[in-house]
Amino acid sequence: MLRSVQDLLSCSVTCPDGDLGKVDQIYFDVHRWRVRYLVIDTSAWGYGQKIWLLPCCIHQLDFDSNVVRLNLEQQKMLASPAIDMLEPISRLQEGKLVNYYGCKPYWEETDAQCASRYPSGAIDPTACGEPEAHARMTLHTNTVNSKVHLLSTGQAGGYTIEAEDRPIGRIRDFVFEDETWLIRYLTIDTHEWWQSESDVLLPTDSIDGVDPVDSTISTMLTREAIQHSPVYLDYVPLRRMYETQLHKVRGGEA
Numbered sequence: 001m002l003r004s005v006q007d008l009l010s011c012s013v014t015c016p017d018g019d020l021g022k023v024d025q026i027y028f029d030v031h032r033w034r035v036r037y038l039v040i041d042t043s044a045w046g047y048g049q050k051i052w053l054l055p056c057c058i059h060q061l062d063f064d065s066n067v068v069r070l071n072l073e074q075q076k077m078l079a080s081p082a083i084d085m086l087e088p089i090s091r092l093q094e095g096k097l098v099n100y101y102g103c104k105p106y107w108e109e110t111d112a113q114c115a116s117r118y119p120s121g122a123i124d125p126t127a128c129g130e131p132e133a134h135a136r137m138t139l140h141t142n143t144v145n146s147k148v149h150l151l152s153t154g155q156a157g158g159y160t161i162e163a164e165d166r167p168i169g170r171i172r173d174f175v176f177e178d179e180t181w182l183i184r185y186l187t188i189d190t191h192e193w194w195q196s197e198s199d200v201l202l203p204t205d206s207i208d209g210v211d212p213v214d215s216t217i218s219t220m221l222t223r224e225a226i227q228h229s230p231v232y233l234d235y236v237p238l239r240r241m242y243e244t245q246l247h248k249v250r251g252g253e254a
Contacts, residue, residue, distance in 0.1 A: 002184060003063065005153050005174040011066045013040050013053070015074045021045050023068060025152045027089070028174075028183055029106065033204040035181040036106055036150065037097075038068070039085075040077075052083050055181050056103040063178075072101075089150045148212045155212070161188055161202060161226075162209075162218040168193055168226050171217070175201065186217070188226070200229040 005026055013020045024041035028034060040051040059071040070077065081096040083089065091107070098105050153174050161169045169190035176183045185201040202219060209218040219226075 001178050002175050003061075003178045004187075005176060005183075007063055007066075008038075008061075008068075008176075009153075011061075011063075011068045013038075013068045013070065015070050015072060015077060017073045019045055020070070020074055020077055021047070021051065024050065025154050026174075027150050027152050029150055030210045031149060032106075032109070033183040033207075034106070035176055035183065039152075042078075047078060049078070049082070050085065051077050051080055052097055053077070054097065054101050054103050057101055061178050088148060148210075151210070151212065156210075156217070158215070160216045161186070162216050163221055163223045163226055164219070165222050168223045169200075172199055190227070193223075194227065200226060202226065202229075 008026060009023050011023045013023060021040040021042035022044065023038050025039035026035055027037040027039065029036050035055060038053040038055070040053055042049055042051060053070070057070050057072050057077075058068060060067075060069040062069060081093070081100055083093055083097070095105070157171050157173075159171045160167050161171065169188040169192070171186050172189040173187035174183050175185040175187060183204055185203055186207075187199045188202050189199055202221070206219045206221050207217055208220050209216075211218070
């Protein structure tokens with residue numbers, strides 16, 4: 001099911017032996033647009049540290065109760081490797097985390113796994129069949145050459161969206177799939193660029209560059225294509241009909 005990242009940031013985190021903290025930040029990789037880490041703030045619970053959590057440690061996402069339930073006990077979580085959040089996250093630091101939790105490194109994922117990015121029938125997943133095709137679709141030059149491979153939604157929130165012809169808006173939120181942890185859409189606030197009080201969705205597979213220095217994300221779509229996207233209301237569940245309409249707009253059928 002598709003969920004807002006803001007919904008996840010409001011969740012508390014609990015272990016089998018008690019409460020641990022609250023979701024404070026979410027980190028995703030800019031190559032595949034998949035959530036890789038949840039940062040848990042434990043200060044209100046008296047532990048006074050930030051814990052980096054991998055999705056493989058999560059037993060259940062209970063959005064009805066705003067709770068993330070883990071399958072590891074508190075002591076295991078509190079003893080996890082510390083991460084310096086003031087510096088870019090290195091592969092060495094990430095390696096310590098995945099080894100500690102016993103999870104498979106995400107950078108060893110195969111390109112065939114990207115087929116689950118899309119609702120059935122919305123986009124042909126065979127486009128992901130070759131690594132080169134997948135790179136052209138999701139990486140492109142700016143991202144490939146970037147030294148930054150992880151960003152938090154807090155860092156990327158507010159980035160300017162550069163359409164093919166001109167800027168079009170700013171990121172307000174992220175929409176992810178709670179089973180695969182794939183960020184499928186960016187919620188774009190466009191009111192500074194045209195008279196609209198509503199947000200629109202930008203599919204992450206249309207992104208062709210991420211520039212953390214200039215705080216911009218570029219897309220292959222034009223301003224007109226984005227402007228004709230169906231209005232997004234975050235309190236209304238995202239249905240297949242909406243997604244189908246969105247991809248028709250991208251295909252020039254608006």
